[in-house]
Amino acid sequence: xxxxxxxxxxxxxxxxxxxxxxxxxxxxxxxxxxxxxxxxxxxxxxxxxxxxxxxxxxxxxxxxxxxxxxxxxxxxxxxxxxxxxxxxxxxxxxxxxxxxxxxxxxxxxxxxxxxxxxxxxxxxxxxxxxxxxxxxxxxxxxxxxxxxxxxxxxxxxxxxxxxxxxxxxxxxxxxxxxxxxxxxxxxxxxxxxxxxxxxxxxxxxxxxxxxxxxxxxxxxxxxxxxxxxxxxx
Amino acid sequence: xxxxxxxxxxxxxxxxxxxxxxxxxxxxxxxxxxxxxxxxxxxxxxxxxxxxxxxxxxxxxxxxxxxxxxxxxxxxxxxxxxxxxxxxxxxxxxxxxxxxxxxxxxxxxxxxxxxxxxxxxxxxxxxxxxxxxxxxxxxxxxxxxxxxxxxxxxxxxxxxxxxxx
Numbered sequence: 002x003x004x005x006x007x008x009x010x011x012x013x014x015x016x017x018x019x020x021x022x023x024x025x026x027x028x029x030x031x032x033x034x035x036x037x038x039x040x041x042x043x044x045x046x047x048x049x050x051x052x053x054x055x056x057x058x059x060x061x062x063x064x065x066x067x068x069x070x071x072x073x074x075x076x077x078x079x080x081x082x083x084x085x086x087x088x089x090x091x092x093x094x095x096x097x098x099x100x101x102x103x104x105x106x107x108x109x110x111x112x113x114x115x116x117x118x119x120x121x122x123x124x125x126x127x128x129x130x131x132x133x134x135x136x137x138x139x140x141x142x143x144x145x146x147x148x149x150x151x152x153x154x155x156x157x158x159x160x161x162x163x164x165x166x167x168x169x170x171x172x173x174x175x176x177x178x179x180x181x182x183x184x185x186x187x188x189x190x191x192x193x194x195x196x197x198x199x200x201x202x203x204x205x206x207x208x209x210x211x212x213x214x215x216x217x218x219x220x221x222x223x224x225x226x227x228x229x230x231x232x233x234x
Numbered sequence: 235x236x237x238x239x240x241x242x243x244x245x246x247x248x249x250x251x252x253x254x255x256x257x258x259x260x261x262x263x264x265x266x267x268x269x270x271x272x273x274x275x276x277x278x279x280x281x282x283x284x285x286x287x288x289x290x291x292x293x294x295x296x297x298x299x300x301x302x303x304x305x306x307x308x309x310x311x312x313x314x315x316x317x318x319x320x321x322x323x324x325x326x327x328x329x330x331x332x333x334x335x336x337x338x339x340x341x342x343x344x345x346x347x348x349x350x351x352x353x354x355x356x357x358x359x360x361x362x363x364x365x366x367x368x369x370x371x372x373x374x375x376x377x378x379x380x381x382x383x384x385x386x387x388x389x390x391x392x393x394x395x396x397x398x399x
């Protein structure tokens with residue numbers, strides 16, 4: 002069963018609260034960094050909320066852009082990996098990252114125009130009792146490997162397993178990544194583009210749709226819906 | 235001089251190997267807190283693997299049965315056997331049996347037992363000889379080649395992310 006997972010982020014709904022980042026860290030066993038470490042740029046988050054200021058007459062507006070991995074169809078990271086550790090998953094049409102294969106050249110991160118890949122420079126420790134809340138469905142990465150947003154592949158697997166067991170197709174909205182699940186205004190939408198009736202398939206036809214750095218030709222599968230202009234916006 | 239020393243080293247290492255081999259065979263029998271016999275349960279009494287390892291049908295891990303599950307039968311069966319008395323002791327103390335891990339799954343591998351069981355793969359495909367042994371030992375090493383041989387033959391996913399997440 003083939004899928005083509007995609008994400009649509011509605012900028013009109015995003016308030017920049019950062020709940021998606023927290024959910025992502027909790028779900029994906031991402032190490033946390035304190036204030037001091039974060040100041041040195043040692044955050045290991047797979048998803049960041051980029052903030053931009055925009056002047057409009059006398060007002061200054063904040064624009065929040067949640068930036069996960071774009072899961073590009075023509076991914077610049079894949080072609081530079083010497084050991085095939087990051088490659089295109091045929092079944093799910095996502096950009097996969099295999100930790101077992103990674104030898105830590107970091108070429109992929111250097112070639113990623115969105116800077117969404119993070120590297121494990123250390124073996125991270127979880128203080129007690131935080132180690133008890135690690136997610137058993139995916140590995141805890143060790144030193145020397147690259148990691149990045151996986152579209153919560155463990156949840157996609159779980160959805161597929163449940164569907165297979167019950168002998169049916171995956172329903173639209175059955176697989177929800179941690180960020181989309183937690184987003185209070187529901188700005189993040191996730192689904193299968195090969196299913197013509199899915200919410201994501203409808204949203205990609207929206208005239209507000211744009212993709213980050215479209216001119217590079219990476220064909221990202223994470224898309225955005227532009228903020229609308231109007232009173233109070 | 236050098237040659238004699240080399241010979242002595244060879245003899246010593248051979249002796250060490252023999253000793254270690256003997257110790258390994260003996261330690262297999264004493265490796266577990268209770269000398270549980272798979273052969274008696276699976277072959278002689280024709281019990282299904284899934285009766286004891288019931289979570290293999292529902293979760294990623296096949297699971298080790300609880301003391302309570304042992305006691306379902308052993309409250310009445312073979313209660314005078316010295317090994318069964320050990321179970322009864324754990325049951326009385328309300329303590330889990332500290333079984334030692336036998337089957338090692340390589341690191342960074344996601345192996346859902348329930349997917350295999352639901353697809354109708356026999357337990358003995360990956361755990362050969364488990365029905366014949368006295369004390370459980372791992373006879374098949376789980377290399378990627380071993381997994382892929384079956385995955386390719388059955389035409390199921392061989393994507394990296396199917397197992398390495």
